[in-house]
Amino acid sequence: MKNPFEYGGIVRADAFCNRRNELDQVRRSMENGDNLFMYSERRLGKSSLILLALSELPKSDYRYIYVDLWPTNSEADFIGVFAKAITEAFTSSPEKMLEFGKQFFGSLRPVVSLDDSGKPQISFGVAKNNPSSYSFDNILEVPQNAALKFKKKVVVVLDEFQQVLSYDSDTAERRLRSAIQKQNEVAYIFLGSRKHLIQKMLTDRSRPLYRAGAHLMLRPIDKKHWLPFIRERFIRTNKQIDENCISKLIGLTEGHPFYTQHLCNTLWELTEPNDSVSEKTIDDAVTLLLEREDYAFSTLWESLSLNQRKLMEAFAFGESGSKPFSANSIQASGLKTPSNVQRALQPLIEKDLVDQEAGSYFVLDRFLRLWIQKRANRWLHSEPT
Numbered sequence: 001m002k003n004p005f006e007y008g009g010i011v012r013a014d015a016f017c018n019r020r021n022e023l024d025q026v027r028r029s030m031e032n033g034d035n036l037f038m039y040s041e042r043r044l045g046k047s048s049l050i051l052l053a054l055s056e057l058p059k060s061d062y063r064y065i066y067v068d069l070w071p072t073n074s075e076a077d078f079i080g081v082f083a084k085a086i087t088e089a090f091t092s093s094p095e096k097m098l099e100f101g102k103q104f105f106g107s108l109r110p111v112v113s114l115d116d117s118g119k120p121q122i123s124f125g126v127a128k129n130n131p132s133s134y135s136f137d138n139i140l141e142v143p144q145n146a147a148l149k150f151k152k153k154v155v156v157v158l159d160e161f162q163q164v165l166s167y168d169s170d171t172a173e174r175r176l177r178s179a180i181q182k183q184n185e186v187a188y189i190f191l192g193s194r195k196h197l198i199q200k201m202l203t204d205r206s207r208p209l210y211r212a213g214a215h216l217m218l219r220p221i222d223k224k225h226w227l228p229f230i231r232e233r234f235i236r237t238n239k240q241i242d243e244n245c246i247s248k249l250i251g252l253t254e255g256h257p258f259y260t261q262h263l264c265n266t267l268w269e270l271t272e273p274n275d276s277v278s279e280k281t282i283d284d285a286v287t288l289l290l291e292r293e294d295y296a297f298s299t300l301w302e303s304l305s306l307n308q309r310k311l312m313e314a315f316a317f318g319e320s321g322s323k324p325f326s327a328n329s330i331q332a333s334g335l336k337t338p339s340n341v342q343r344a345l346q347p348l349i350e351k352d353l354v355d356q357e358a359g360s361y362f363v364l365d366r367f368l369r370l371w372i373q374k375r376a377n378r379w380l381h382s383e384p385t
């Protein structure tokens, strides 16, 4: 029987847990042609949520343009992938694609080819060092012009938007700001996976996208939504899990969707048909997962300074350690001064190992958090008495 828990890729409607409120907010933005910035830590379900909302839009009224900016490193790359996504949103036959490409992006030398499965796709030749070969402004007008021409509402999604921070200049941000404010037929949705980068972009007055749209920060999924989701999937596949075990599991993953699905997936594998999950099965699943990660986590751990490790330990155990600048925490962690804390903390944030909310810090990778806890406990228990 197929494992009912999926992790790693985009999850579709039948594998999707709750997010009703967030879906409603996203849907309203799409319907109203508003601009929305959605951000969260990694793997919290942004892409899945947006793709689900897009798939539910009535095809008769809408066209959507979904662009993954992850592979882009320059404005030229941005223009290439954007032009491709726009064209493919409005056309599907090779002839129409070429016609659309020539009409809207003539100067970008469109070429249509067939992919391995025989599906037509278009590509554009954007010269990196020759800005006169394309015009950013013209391209940003195409979604609105196509919306009017085809009499459809248009939704543009720019996924992994923080990638524009790696471009040479802030042209993309500046041009987008003026484009999105003019285009009433088009909803722009920006997704960002690095919370602090997106926050910097949106909360710094001097940056072009400051206050350019509404914000939605995704959070982990609540235990009350995971309970029926997890229970049903076990029952459907002839296995059992009780509420206590689900609570324990959600406590370990803090309700983070990726880690929750991953742990459930392993737990399901370790449970025989017609059997029930026990606390021991959960311990075994965690041990197995941490063993798989042990090499990577050990290597990472060894690359940290002593003070960084002390901070990570404090964060992994939560509570007082999560507010590292408080007098108690400074004493408990042994870092002695706030400036020592600052020096140790900064690289941890930059490497995306920790993040903070309202001054409380936490370890982003929930399995790393468990690994640190286990490691510390092992040390404690192996100390001579």
Ligand SMILES: Nc1ncnc2c1ncn2[C@@H]1O[C@H](COP(=O)(O)OP(=O)(O)OP(=O)(O)O)[C@@H](O)[C@H]1O
Pocket: 006, 007, 008, 009, 010, 011, 015, 016, 017, 018, 019, 040, 041, 042, 043, 044, 045, 046, 047, 048, 049, 193, 257, 258, 259, 261, 262
């Ligand atoms: N609503 C949900 N219900 C169940 N599982 C979910 C949900 N959202 C996300 N997941 C789990 O989290 C994983 C990551 O989801 P997704 O790729 O959509 O997140 P993301 O925030 O776009 O990640 P990234 O930061 O890598 O772009 C999925 O493979 C799935 O296991």
Ligand SMILES: [Mg+2]
Pocket: 046, 047, 048, 159
């Ligand atoms: Mg994503």
